[in-house]
Amino acid sequence: MKIAELRATPVAIGDPPLRSAFGLHAPFALRTIVEIETDAGVTGVAETYGGEAPLRAFARARPLVLGRDPWELTRIRVDIEKAERVTGNGHAWEARKLRAPALFAAIEVACLDAIGRATGRSVCDLLGGRVRGRVPFAAYLFFKQGGDDPWGEVMTSEAIVGEAREMVRRYGFRSLKLKGGVIDPDREADAIQVLREEFPRVPLRLDPNAAWSRATAHRVAKRLAGALEYLEDPVPGLDAMAEVAATAPMPLATNMCVTAFEHVPEAVAKRAVGIILSDHHMWGGMRATVELGRLCGAFGLGLSMHSNSHLGISLAAMVHVAAAVPELTYACDTHYPWQIDDVIKGGKLRIEHGEVAVPTGPGLGVELDRDALGRLHDEYTRSGLTVRDDVAEMRRRVDPNWRPHVGDW
């Protein structure tokens, strides 16, 4: 079996005006749909980061991938790593999308989908088989501006509780995560405490995206003792995280200061984090996530899963890998309920009782809807967006003088 074609199609999906520590989501989230055609008559599909940078990366990878056997995954990875070897700036968001692990990850998922279709096996089976048939997800609660969406403005504790109630009513979530770093840290702690009262048995998480100062993190963490399952990235960088972790009554989690295997040793040495949020898109793929699980198990680190705005292909991949990793014992993050549209046939994957069943059928178990792909690609072209920029969007729509907090709130 040989790879005959690699195709990367940029798409834009309608996204509500969600707030983050960085600013505001644009009206469209950008993604890339990756297809690998083989000479065996099967095609594999994957989904990854959007915008121009990934498109350039896939154009660079094309000659490394064409003519290869999709089973030859590690060699393709090593070749991409060699070709993409760059120095510095490994942590910046836009740079990460360009890095070899993200580029290889999308190609790997598409190859595994193709292999699954060729062998009649689920991608999950190619990762060692499932240890769970249904994968729990957390509701992803956001502060948000009002807009065309039915959720309205959500900028108070009361509105967050209303959003949480609706998320739980619709999807049955049994974990709740609040995206923080948006309003005053003590007001976000208020929101957590109101959620705690409203959902007394539901694990809660708060993610200020490194907007807080160490002093704020110490104070708020102490205040939220007993209320949080984990506190995610309260402060920027491993040193600050380590300082907060030393006194925080709950474990700290991260998808910001440990985003690659090479960041783990320093994090371990400094005891900076208790839980790593995996993300197969960023960490180098699904097999890399299985490997990360083993590493976390060995070092006594917890494992959860990070999400960006995404479609059903990414969700299917997230479910397959989460089902295969025994160490992944926390409910996964997902933005999926916030995106109305999708590129898969049969409508969006269902979240029931807060869980997504591992798709049945070979490969990822989802089929690309070419009409939907064409339509969302047209949206991409029309949107004029080529990069995610929450800061610019915030300045444009809400506050021309906006400057995100980075470790200073």
Added chain:
Amino acid sequence: MKIAELRATPVAIGDPPLRSAFGLHAPFALRTIVEIETDAGVTGVAETYGGEAPLRAFARARPLVLGRDPWELTRIRVDIEKAERVTGNGHAWEARKLRAPALFAAIEVACLDAIGRATGRSVCDLLGGRVRGRVPFAAYLFFKQGGDDPWGEVMTSEAIVGEAREMVRRYGFRSLKLKGGVIDPDREADAIQVLREEFPRVPLRLDPNAAWSRATAHRVAKRLAGALEYLEDPVPGLDAMAEVAATAPMPLATNMCVTAFEHVPEAVAKRAVGIILSDHHMWGGMRATVELGRLCGAFGLGLSMHSNSHLGISLAAMVHVAAAVPELTYACDTHYPWQIDDVIKGGKLRIEHGEVAVPTGPGLGVELDRDALGRLHDEYTRSGLTVRDDVAEMRRRVDPNWRPHVGDW
């Protein structure tokens, strides 16, 4: 595809009177040949530790394995881990053979062989594909008693050089490892220096199997500066290894004080070792070895491969996994040239230019020779051996008052 039968056949293979820090190899090395029959008409095969303890372990595992899908590997692993959960004594050699990782490893290899045969793919492909088509091995040089074998007595530097010359002539090895802990440490250092002169460009290793004291290890390591690629397990335990590593001019390697994932964090924190010797038989299988490679890469640890006396099925598995792990950059250990017999069709696998080519054909690419299996099983029965005991053998044949050195030489 379901597992319909799990069969474990004990075998004994003729073994020359090799000396180790523990004592003397018995006339037979014990191994177990594991077969998994599936309802899809394919059978998978594996090879692991021998004697009674593994047989009891496979008998315990049988009900956990029958009726399972061979692709369901992680679930089988988790179930075996639960069933085998025992406390303490995780480092003792005999106990290790009984531990869940070793038990699962053999089942995993047989399952991967069956999956490879069912899909027409090489086991190497099931591990992410090969990054090298030929796997380099090191000559495994032993001091030895004289006996029925053609190698004669080897108890001096000169005899070791003669053995090395013959190993290189026959197999083309381009790395040499000397099993130490047998004669006075300074005489072993002499042997290394004579090898260094005789083979000036060949990487050399010395493995005293933790027989030395810290003072001896400091002194001999200093004396062998520039002569050794690595010094393997000079002293027992992570604390002693860390103390020696702090001043040794070459990296320390281990297959004794880091033999499971849970040993890695302490080894890393203490900077006790630079190189881990993987062994899929002991570390929980071939996928676990891929995962160990990722972990070593992340933590800047080198990766090599350990060997016990073994047949061609183990060698094939070692070659498949070594071919699939990019981080495994050292020549692997193998006892294979010391064993004349085999259980695979077509005679022993060939070592040429010090390398073994990844076997072609589906699965492991080797076929069990049932006549040979029956013959070596009869040898097992006749041998009366049920456990490896180099100490008892040494007392019986060489020195009734033998007591192995453990960190005191």
